[in-house]
Amino acid sequence: MTGYPRPRPARVGPGEATDVRMTVNGAEVTVAVTPRMHLADVLREQVGLTGTHLGCEHGVCGMCTVLVDGDAARACLLLAVQCDGAEVVTVEGLGRADDQHPLQRAFSAHHGLQCGFCTPGMLMSSYDLLANGPRGTSVTPEELPAEMSGVLCRCTGYRGILAAVADTAAAHPDGLPPPANLESRTVLARSRGPAAAEPGTEQPASGRAGATEVRVPSGAPSASVAVSSALTSDIDDVWAVVLDFRRLARCLPGAELVETLDGGLFRGRARVPLGPVTLAFEGLAQVLDSDPGQHRMRLVAQGTDVGGSATQADIRLAARPGPDGGTVLEAAADLHLTGRIAQFGRALAGDVSRRMFEQLARAVDEAARTGADPVVSVPGPARVLLGVARDAARRVAAEAVVRLRTRLRPRPRRGRRAHGPNG
């Protein structure tokens, strides 16, 4: 098989899953796919990159346009099994919120969108045109309507889109800058795939909750938090709780350790009620670095919610002796949110996480002091939150309602959604 750009696989039966290795936005990803799954679904459901939209799912609308091996392609017309070894760049790889690609800045400046649904496709198609088109950024404004015809805007907001592309082309006579948010993301752990599931392990119907690997999140986090808590317990007692994942999990309101896997890998679940929304996450955590002598630990956690939300967290914990005895426990986390949960916005996500870390520190302190399992009210993190910081919780809940209303009800549909978030 040497000499072929796409080695493997030999044969995959209908409904049978096979591992496909790809590079997505610079990160190596291995996904288990059945032959009929297209690339867009895999990017959205398994890799968690929901920036790639799906419209028609038969190659007409262009919403799902991504770069595959450098060229724009319709992700709905590519079977994921065809993409073994492929290099994929999605709109998430183009730029980040605080460092946008020139095309993204131009779309913003020209208001090159109305509802925004076609924007990822328009961005990736125009990137391809200006980076790989026959005339690169020398393309003329007159050529753009035909050249950009591969993606439809059902709002008919083409003028702003074409103006943005024309401006970007004119501003980069020497060539378009490459995608700005490609980072290496290492595959840390992977199970043997769904066919090799342990007896008694539930295999979810979709790949969504069935992640079998933990990845270090890349790109700009949705929110970052840092919490420093003064504890009364001795540092070694505190760290003993931190190192005992079962007890540590019990210190987090709503969280539960389900299973300890090989390789420092843990399977767990957590419930986070927020106003009208309850997020129920299932996922994996893995200790990357643990230095008990220095009382430092880094772990990554990822979870998916049945509602399609996904979160990844890169967490650093450190303890040092307090100035007046006791211990200072420091927790810092970068949070990456996609799906429904991302609608809450970074401020709310940060606030909620901060409260959870404060609660965690308090419970760790109690567990370290008493040697017993901590008693946290489960399932009642919302109540815990309210008890800890009633005003803050009330504010974030109110924010959540406002955001939900604006997100969910831009165009009320007759006869549907009779009940808004306020009931």
Added chain:
Amino acid sequence: MKPAPFAYVRPAAVADAVAELADGHGKVLAGGQSLVPVLAMRLGRPATLVDITAIEELQQLRRTGDRLRVGAAVRQRGVERAADAAAVPLLGMALPFVGHRELRSRGTVCGSLAHADPAAELPAVACCLGARIELAGPAGRRTVDARGFFVGAMTTAVGAEDVVTAVEFPVAAPGDGFGFGEIARRHGDFALAGVAAAVTVREGAVDAARLAGFGISDRPVFRDVTALMTAVGDDPDALRGATADLARELVDTGGDGHGSTGYRRRLFAVLTARELGAALARARSSEVSR
């Protein structure tokens, strides 16, 4: 829009691909830009997709003497970019009309021929130029002239157990000129009517003229128009009259909501006069620059 389940195989050799198709329930997958929508809409439910893109032999694009050989795994955008492909100017004229960039980056030249949509551009190019299409089947390999390859709407000489392995186009010589045009409702759509034209001149006079129309029948329609071009000479009015007669003869599609038969005849007549005229002019300038 999810396809019904199917098995997927990616063989490493043509013979293996042919063997995979032996039960008659398989379908060849190259770029998938025509096939996957058919699967998504469940208009087709093959038991097995045989992905031929890993077969090294089929990835070749090269010029050998007076032929340009395009392997079955070569993508349309790869042809657009290949320096060798400039030897077949008609391909370069037609490819920008094939779907969109996003489709050409995966779609293959041979796949377009094998799919044989009556309104597709590349089948007409192949017919106009007299390309040769190579097939591999259980009985071995054979070559079919493009002008006999298309037998109806989405129906070709390719049998259920055959794999298209390559197409060979003749390269242009001095004195050859080409024209290509189509009218579609939007750029990238299938054509309402279109034409590919090739004219060869010798000392300024028409030596040969051929065309293939598409979107006007259930398959690309080839016609040798050497006599027509010789008869009309350099009179543009006579050329338009002649192509109007030709359109009445060649356009036999029943028409649809996007354009009646009469409208398509008019489109074809105008396009054909325009592109034959352009091809003649290009042929003369290519002969002069020799």
